[in-house]
Structures are given as structure tokens and as C-alpha cells.
Amino acid sequence: MHRLGVILLTLILVAFIALIIVLRNPLLTAGSALQTGWMRTIAISLIVVAGLWVSVIIGTYLVSRPRTLSNGQRTIGGIAVGLLTFIVSAPLAVASAYSFETARLSSDLFGSENNSQSQTRPTLEKNDPWADKERVNILLAGGDSGAGRETELGVRTDTMMMASIDTKTGATLIIQLPRNLQYPIFAPDSPLAQAFPYGFDDGSDAFLSSVWEDAPTMYPELFENTDYPGADALKWAFEGVTGQKVDYFVLVNIDGLVKLVDAMGGVTVNVNFPIAKGGSTSDGNCGELGWIPEGPTQHLGGDDAMWYARSRCNSPGGDFGRMQRQSCLVNAVIDQADPATMLTRYEDIAQAAGDMVSTDIPQEHLSAIVDLAGRIQKGGVVNRISFVHGINGYDSSAPDFDQMHTEISDAIAATQEQVEAKNAPQPTEPAPATTETAEAPAPVESDTPAEPISGEAENVADSCGYHHEEPEGDWYIPDSVPVYTPPDSEPAQTQR
Structure with missing residues (x-):
């Protein structure tokens, strides 16, 4: 029994040292947590260790207790042993349950590369996954499947953007396309380019948001060798429209955010x-179901968060305004998932995430993706380019794809220049102004954000701050809806 205790203490010490190493490296933690095999091994190991510890505690008590104990002393001893076994085994049991839940979530979200088919997913080299790839492009789609819509996840992708990531610096450009972009073209080397030589046309509005469902329905024979027909079709459309190769997709069910937000509190x-x-x-x-009042730092429950993301009834900017709010909501969910919340509500959050996300990223690519996420964090440059109908010549009903390709390429180059300038060595003293190099004028501060301009990159964080906007239309807003009165330092709100 003594030897078994020494062995267990040694194993716990080794595990403790390993835990410190992992926690000091968040990327290693994330990469390990997403590996189903590792998490199942950890879960089983924790159960075994808990069982052995309980055996050691009970065995030690039975062997070492005096034979002359009274009944009262035996009772007290038994209670003490029970409490000690609970204190030792309960944390291990909880950790094991979390490990099993993480393994289940990872297995559900990220299938094995050998057990899933995709016509568009890249094949990576194990030693250096990004050796031959200057950029990784990930399609991010939001599926709106609310009341009156199809029940299948994401058959109408009302929110579509692509994160274009430089694999060396992590500099990222988010390319956001409107759902009502009409007659999108497909990648020239894709089978859909031959099926739709003049652009996608489903006999209806021919919107980009219809490609996911309608293209595979119209030409099922082109999608026999894939488990992701809708995703492959939309990826080919994004390649044609943006001129950039699309590697992976992640589909988020916007309505599924209700469970996730509620689980987060x-x-x-x-x-x-x-x-x-x-x-x-x-x-x-x-507003037949009510209103979300205006104001900064509003704390929303799941149902209100869902309406914040999908309401279009009185949205300034129409679809563009909704696209912007959906981006802000996703950013807020990521930023506010603090460790304390994750620990206390982990199983509910994991279940909600599993119901909300679909992707073709396989288990085998996760380590490379996590490493890429670390480069994005280190690079610290995330810009966005949006194409808005009626601004800077962009027309959703007749888009100029060559011009869009040029603007996207220019925005990628500008993002690269920004991260290079950020990482360049800074001079110890500012250079004096000369006739050739005049001092730049001070920036002009404004209380209202600039209008979105198609073809120009903007910082994502800037678009999610508070600034009063006039609702679209002349809808009656009941007097019971609180009116936000800003302090003197903020722009005055126009009374409704």
C-alpha cells in the first residue's frame, strides 16, 4: 500500500508539472483539447487514478486503524475517510466528465479526414502544413433557420464572409459579401462553372444565399463524392466572386446562438x-414581439441576442446593418467566454456549441489551424472589406467581378503592409520634418462612424462600438421602450 501511494504521488507530480507547461502555452492547451484521442485517454486515466486513490485511502485506514476503537471512534473514522475520498475523487471525476464531453464535442464537430469526403478541402503536409500555402481562406457562413424558414441547418446562408489569413504573419482580411449578390460566378476549374456559364441562376432571385441549397438540388450528380454538397457549392461561388481559393468552411446556425448565449449567462x-x-x-x-432598447453595453439573453443578430425590419443599412451586427455578436461571444463561465457551465456551453457549428475541418488539420490562430493573435491586424449596394459603384444586381477581384487583392496587400509596418523596428527618436517629409495633420475626431465603403478595408473593432443610428422607416416605437440619454461626451440622440 505504501509503494502504491508513492507511485500515485509520483504520477500526480508529473501530471502537475505537465499541467503547468500546458497552461503556460494556450495554443498547446487548445490543440490538445481538440484531439479526441488525447481527451478520451485523459478522461479514462483520471477515472483510474481516482479509483486507485480511493483504494489507497480506504486500504490505509483499514490496515492502520487500531483494533481497540470504540463504535463512536469507528464512526468518526469512517466519516473522515468518506470525506477524504470525496475530496480526492470529486475533482478528478469532474475533470474526467469534462474531458469526455470535450472529446464528444470534438468528435462531433471535427470528423476524421479518412471518414469524410470533400471536393474542396486541401491536403496538408504533416511536417510543415503551410509550407506551400501563402494564405489560408476560411469561409464563415451564418445560417438563418428561424420561423417560416427551412429547418435544415444553413440552407439559406444569410451571412457570408471569408477570413483570408497570411500563414507567415497572421495578418487577416475578412471579406464580407451580401446575401443578395445576384448571379454569382463559380471558380473557373469547378464543375459548377460549366453548369452555370453565365453565373448562378436558380430561376428565382439567383442570390448568393441560395447557392448552398439550390446548386446541389439542381445538379446532384456533381456532388456524389462529397459529404458537404452545400458547402462545396458555396466555396466555389466564393472563389469565383473573390478570386481567392477557399480552403475550409465553418457554418454557424444563428438561431443556435440562443442556447449558447443562455448557457453563457x-x-x-x-x-x-x-x-x-x-x-x-x-x-x-x-416589432410585434417587442423591442430591444438602444444603449451601450446592453446585456442580452439568448432570445434577444438572436433578434439582435437576425432582425432586419427597421435595420439602418438593411442587410449590411444586419451583417455588421452578426459580426459584432460573434465577436462578443468569443470575447466574453471567460474561464470562470466556461468551467461552471462547461457542459451546457459544449452542448450548445455542438448544436450550432458545422465544418469540414478534419481532426488531422486542427493542430495546424490552432497554430495559425496563434499567428493571427500575434500579428494583431484584422481588417474587413464589405461590398455594399449603391456605394462606390457596387451593384448587387450586376456586380463587376473583375473590379471586386482587384479591390480584394488591394485590400490584402494593404493589410500585409499594415502588419509589416507594425512589426518594423521603430526609430528611437522621431525624424524631424523636412520640406520633403512634412508633418502629417492630426486626425479629425468624429462622433459618427464613416459610411461603409465598398473596396476599402476597415478595422473590425471600430464597427462594433456604440454610436446612435436612426432606425429605418417610420415604424411606431412604443413609449414603453426606454429611450437612451447619452452623457454630454457622447453624440446627442435624435428623439423619436
């Missing part, structure tokens, strides 16, 4: 105008 966002819950402009019943 709510999420805090800036609400720039009273947001209508329910209703539509065509029916004239905007």
Missing part, C-alpha cells in the same frame, strides 16, 4: 437603435 453588446423583435416590412407589423 447572456452577452453584452452595443445597441445603436431600438431593434424590432419579429415582424416584417411587408406585413407592416414591425
Whole structure:
């Protein structure tokens, strides 16, 4: 029994040292947590260690207790042993349960490369995954499957953007396309380019948001060798529209955010105008389910967060305004998932995440993706380019794809220049102004954000701050909806 105790103490010491090493390297932690095999091994090992510890405690008590104990002393001793076994085994049991849940989540989200087929996913070299890839492009789609919509996850991808990431510096450009972009073209080398030589046309509106469902339905024979027909179709469309090769997709069910936000205890966002819950402009019943009041740092539950993301009834900027809010909500969820919340509500959060996300990223590519995420964090440059109907010549009904290719390439180059300038050695003393190098004028501060301009990159964080916006249309907002009164330092709100 003594030897067994020494062995267990040695194993615990080794595990403790390994834990310190892992926690000091967040990327290693994330990479390990996403590996199903590792997490199952850890879960089983924790159960075994807990069982052995309980055996050692009980065995030691039975062997070493005096034979002359009274009944009262035996009772006290038994209670003490029970408490000690609980104190030792409970944390290990909880850790084991979390490990099993993580393994289940990872297995559900990230299948094995050998057990899934994709016509668009890259094949990576194990030794240096990004050796031959200057950029990795990940399609991020938001599926809106609310009331009155198809129930299959993501059959209407109302939010579509692509993260274009430099594999060396981590500099990232988010390319955001509107759902109502009409007649999108496909990658020239894709089978859909031959099927739709003049651009996607489903006999209806021919929107980009319809490609996921309608293209595979119209030409099922082109998708027999893939488990992701809708994703492959949309990836080919993004390649044609942006001129950039798409490697992976991640689909987020916007309505699935309700469970996730509730599991997190709510999420805090800036609400720039009273947001209508329910209703539509065509029916004239905007806000039939209520309103989300305006104001900075509003704490929303799951249902309100869902309406914040998908309401279009009185949204300034129409679809573009909704696209912007959805980006802000996703950013807020990521930023506010603090460790304390993750620990206390881990199983609920894991279940909600499993119901919300679909992707073709396989288990075998996770370590490389996690490493890439670390480079993005280290690079610290994330810009966005959005194409907005009626601004800078962009027309959703007749997009100029050659011009879009040029603007996206220019935005990628500008993002690269920004991260290179950020990482360049800074002079110890500022250079004096000369006739050739005049001092730059001080930036002009403004209380209102600039209008979104198609073809120009903007910093993502800037678009999610609080700034009052006038709601679209003349919808009656009940007097019961609180009116936010800003302090003197903020722009005055126009009364409704």
C-alpha cells in the first residue's frame, strides 16, 4: 500500500508539472483539447487514478486503524475517510466528465479526414502544413433557420464572409459579401462553372444565399463524392466572386446562438437603435414581439441576442446593418467566454456549441489551424472589406467581378503592409520634418462612424462600438421602450 501511494504521488507530480507547461502555452492547451484521442485517454486515466486513490485511502485506514476503537471512534473514522475520498475523487471525476464531453464535442464537430469526403478541402503536409500555402481562406457562413424558414441547418446562408489569413504573419482580411449578390460566378476549374456559364441562376432571385441549397438540388450528380454538397457549392461561388481559393468552411446556425448565449449567462453588446423583435416590412407589423432598447453595453439573453443578430425590419443599412451586427455578436461571444463561465457551465456551453457549428475541418488539420490562430493573435491586424449596394459603384444586381477581384487583392496587400509596418523596428527618436517629409495633420475626431465603403478595408473593432443610428422607416416605437440619454461626451440622440 505504501509503494502504491508513492507511485500515485509520483504520477500526480508529473501530471502537475505537465499541467503547468500546458497552461503556460494556450495554443498547446487548445490543440490538445481538440484531439479526441488525447481527451478520451485523459478522461479514462483520471477515472483510474481516482479509483486507485480511493483504494489507497480506504486500504490505509483499514490496515492502520487500531483494533481497540470504540463504535463512536469507528464512526468518526469512517466519516473522515468518506470525506477524504470525496475530496480526492470529486475533482478528478469532474475533470474526467469534462474531458469526455470535450472529446464528444470534438468528435462531433471535427470528423476524421479518412471518414469524410470533400471536393474542396486541401491536403496538408504533416511536417510543415503551410509550407506551400501563402494564405489560408476560411469561409464563415451564418445560417438563418428561424420561423417560416427551412429547418435544415444553413440552407439559406444569410451571412457570408471569408477570413483570408497570411500563414507567415497572421495578418487577416475578412471579406464580407451580401446575401443578395445576384448571379454569382463559380471558380473557373469547378464543375459548377460549366453548369452555370453565365453565373448562378436558380430561376428565382439567383442570390448568393441560395447557392448552398439550390446548386446541389439542381445538379446532384456533381456532388456524389462529397459529404458537404452545400458547402462545396458555396466555396466555389466564393472563389469565383473573390478570386481567392477557399480552403475550409465553418457554418454557424444563428438561431443556435440562443442556447449558447443562455448557457453563457447572456452577452453584452452595443445597441445603436431600438431593434424590432419579429415582424416584417411587408406585413407592416414591425416589432410585434417587442423591442430591444438602444444603449451601450446592453446585456442580452439568448432570445434577444438572436433578434439582435437576425432582425432586419427597421435595420439602418438593411442587410449590411444586419451583417455588421452578426459580426459584432460573434465577436462578443468569443470575447466574453471567460474561464470562470466556461468551467461552471462547461457542459451546457459544449452542448450548445455542438448544436450550432458545422465544418469540414478534419481532426488531422486542427493542430495546424490552432497554430495559425496563434499567428493571427500575434500579428494583431484584422481588417474587413464589405461590398455594399449603391456605394462606390457596387451593384448587387450586376456586380463587376473583375473590379471586386482587384479591390480584394488591394485590400490584402494593404493589410500585409499594415502588419509589416507594425512589426518594423521603430526609430528611437522621431525624424524631424523636412520640406520633403512634412508633418502629417492630426486626425479629425468624429462622433459618427464613416459610411461603409465598398473596396476599402476597415478595422473590425471600430464597427462594433456604440454610436446612435436612426432606425429605418417610420415604424411606431412604443413609449414603453426606454429611450437612451447619452452623457454630454457622447453624440446627442435624435428623439423619436
